[in-house]
Amino acid sequence: MTNKSFDTRLVQLGNNSDLKTGAVNPPIYLSTAYKHDGLGQSTGYDYSRTKNPTRSILEEGIANLEGGDQGYACSSGMAAIQLVLSLFRSGDALIGPEDIYGGTYRLLDYYADVYGITTSYSDFTDVHETEKLITAKTKALFIETPTNPLMQETDIAQYAELAKKYDLLLIVDNTFYTPYFQRPIELGADIVLHSATKYIGGHNDVLAGLVVAQGEELCAKLGSNHNAIGAVLSPFDSWLIVRGLKTLHLRMKQHDANAKIIVDFLENEPLVKDVLYPGKGGMLSFRLQESEWVGQFLENLQLITFAESLGGVESFITYPATQTHADIPLEERLRRGVCNSLLRFSVGVEDTDDLIADLKQVFASLKSEVPQL
């Protein structure tokens, strides 16, 4: 299958996997256990936490799409991060991104506090500055690119070189771009992470996390911990993620095209201070001129949903200050640029005329109620 194009591999995921019936869609195995033919014999499946035929389709699929050796499906994006963090031990140190997803920040903070696994933060814009943070304890670089919510791209290949130089693991959260736009393992990363709840699932209906790794020893460790921790993805949710992946390319193309039109509109809107867009994908952020306008802006949205999460077919606007990044202390948050006028926009695949009409009426309402405008 690897010789087929990316789009074809997406669509064909799970097809030809059930030769007995010829089913075009893989079946959902809601079986906790599997019958053994005899002592010491196994079909390869024993207990569904360890391995489940439906989950295997997804895990093999995402490994193939990301160009890695093995995939692991977890019960949420955070469960996927937890699985990766299980590779480290007390005294180890990580370098993570300054502009980091709040949930990851909270977990890393907990790891430092409880397990003595510490994280220092870099903005990953200057490899030499990052290099200065590396100590004898440092075991990994943890990158989110583009970052959340400031949309800064990190040069993965450059950081892969740095990681190799110091024998560090390079871990990349690829949630925003998905393998459609970015395949970090091909650029030298060791581990790729996803909140598959987002673009990979794509329909705002299922929580899931994915981990893909490269290298036999690393995969063996992750596989063992995946089973030992047990935060595995259910067969039904695995099936939904496989179903979502089949349209990933269509959705990403449309998210990307729509986001570019929205960026253009926002950049020409005087009430908007600045727009943050990395140049591709469906995610963007923007700052209103005044943070006091945020409440009214969100209340007046009619089509676009004010909600946490992203990556679904429906457009969502999120307020990082109180939602995704609420767990980062105020001072720290402001220093990182997640100010109180910042809004994050996950551009859906609705018609952009309708999205822009919604934004226009919101800006018009702001203008009518703010006398000085």
Added chain:
Amino acid sequence: MSSREERLETTIIHASTRGDFEQKTGAVNVPIYLSSTFHQSSFDTFGPYDYSRSGNPTREALEKTIAALEGGARGLAFASGIAAISSAFMLLSADDHIVITEDVYGGTFRFVTEVLTKFRIDHTFVDLGDLEAVKQAIQPNTKLIYIETPSNPRLGITDIEAVVNIAKAHNCLTFLDNTFMSPLYQRPLDLGVDIVLHSATKFLSGHSDIIAGLAVTKDEALGNRLAFIQNSFGAILGAQDSYALIQGIKTLGARFTQSTASAAKIATYLDKHALVEEVFYPGLASHPGHAIHAKQSTSAGAVLSFRLPSRETAKAFVENVKIPVFAVSLGGVESILSYPAQMSHAAMPKAEREKRGITDGLLRFSVGLEHVDDLIADFDQALQVAEKLATAKSPL
């Protein structure tokens, strides 16, 4: 195992995985095949599955399960109980005639009187307890006798073998709606019936969660004809619901044993209550069908009906019971109290309804898995309220 026939309580647990299609993984449960279509390996010889309407591996596991439980040649799963019943009726042709029990489920009544008549398929409603009347009702073009026993909602009993004998003498098929008994308590095919029908939404599924129907034919030829209709009409059961039903059937033995034991106690309690005019439960010795039912079934089941003096007392009772769900349907883990006049038999005109004894004081009770003492205590307090109302209203 070969020394005696396996008990049904064991078959219900294992029948679904006795097919050969799940040997690759050894999965203990049947997988859910949400695949509309299937690869064909050869140009002109198609595999066992080509399109999920015609055959789906998950649905097939269910179909084989119900066939094994009813002791039939072929099981078929449909989108609802009425889909199974109406598909079975489609075996008939224009100008055919049906003899059908007058105490029939309202949905079946509607289909026979309002849909089949459009296809020039005629019917005569008969009290199947009156075998002479059955013989009288048979016409030269009668092709089918349709039985419900126990019937709904008055739990009337039909002598299955006696009616089957009349049908055979006149070259008629017999269909039997076995929803109230399930194969656990009554196996009509063993008594000569040609097709057994189920609203599997009820006791077979048992969790008030899915809508499903099942049909089982006694012989393969009739099975093939009904499978043709299943595929042509397409009222099939989806793979997910098939799976839920397979899992539900596994606890049929445990659930039904429990709820039937409770039903017997509740029937006895109601029978002794002053306000209750009549209790319809085939387990009571006073029930007119008691002896026949005992001959052809192994239990009286978990549904009973009872008559209160008036619509007002029924209303007061319903408004004051706390545990049962007041709703249509039956056979769930929850006790369900229904008011047939405006629920299951709302599709039947008032005159027809009252002729069948479905009066304004009649209530139907499907006994669930709550503790029977709680149910009786609940009934007791609600009947007290109803009783006060009745006393207050009665002229001194």
